[in-house]
Amino acid sequence: MSEENNPILVRKQKWLRLRLLLKERFGRVPDLNAVLMLVGIREVGQLKPKYEKEEKEDLMHVGTCAILSVHGYYKLAGRDADGWPHYEEATPLPPMNAKEQEHFLIEAAIRYFEDDGLM
Numbered sequence: 001m002s003e004e005n006n007p008i009l010v011r012k013q014k015w016l017r018l019r020l021l022l023k024e025r026f027g028r029v030p031d032l033n034a035v036l037m038l039v040g041i042r043e044v045g046q047l048k049p050k051y052e053k054e055e056k057e058d059l060m061h062v063g064t065c066a067i068l069s070v071h072g073y074y075k076l077a078g079r080d081a082d083g084w085p086h087y088e089e090a091t092p093l094p095p096m097n098a099k100e101q102e103h104f105l106i107e108a109a110i111r112y113f114e115d116d117g118l119m
Contacts, residue, residue: 011103014110018119032102035109039063043085067108068093070115088101 007046023029024036030038039089040059041047043066051059065074074087113119 011107011110014114014119015106018110018113021119032105032109033060035061036063036067036105039066039109039112042066045083062087064105067105067112070112071108 003086017116018035022035023075024080028034035097037056037059039064040061043062044059048055062085068083069076069087069090073091073093075090077086077088110119
């Protein structure tokens with residue numbers, strides 16, 4: 001199998017490219033949790049100088065729902081009075097172990113940024 005036909009290698013290359021792109025913008029190479037939080041901030045549309053721990057968790061949840069909505073697992077149900085998006089499950093996620101979940105989220109994050117023309 002050639003390198004460009006190896007889905008694992010392609011995912012790794014795209015993930016590295018996304019993380020380096022975000023490093024150029026924010027000064028550090030983000031891990032998956034940081035990428036989810038950045039997506040959450042983007043979806044909420046409210047940037048603050050500092051977030052409390054609970055806000056970070058909420059932003060990561062929004063980011064997770066947003067990237068999984070690209071695959072049809074969640075759909076936007078609306079926004080609350082503060083402008084925060086709320087999602088509802090559209091299709092149940094398949095059963096996965098922790099490593100499979102991580103790879104699934106990485107692929108969804110890559111697609112989120114590709115679909116929006118950000119990479």
